[in-house]
Amino acid sequence: MTVIILIAAPEGLRGHLTRWMVEVNAGVFVGNPSRRIRERLWELLTNRIGDGQAVLVEPAANEQGWAVRTAGRDRWRPVDYEGLILSARRPAHTQDRQSRN
Secondary structure: EEEEEEOOOOOHHHHHHHHOEEEOOEEEEEEEEOHHHHHHHHHHHHHHHOOOEEEEEEEOOOOEEEEEEEEEEEEEEEEEEEEEEEEEOOOOHHHHHHHHH
16 A cells, blocks of 8 residues: 655646545545556656645555655655654754754
């Protein structure tokens, strides 16, 4: 199963994802696209996300059974901690500096 979450995404991205996945809540898409389709969707999202954020959770051959990717203005980022994927938030001063640039 694949889950994609869009936050503050540009117009049209949500509609494009509904061709391949089901929107179970605003900005939350769930489905079972093939690896090829998943890669193409991710490429589209990373190219068009702009100031929004995209999070992709996909099957992986690891202890947790899944991996995560992020694109756009990352509020959270995946961190590998001894084989486990955890989410880390950037320090406030780093976020402030990025928003001024």
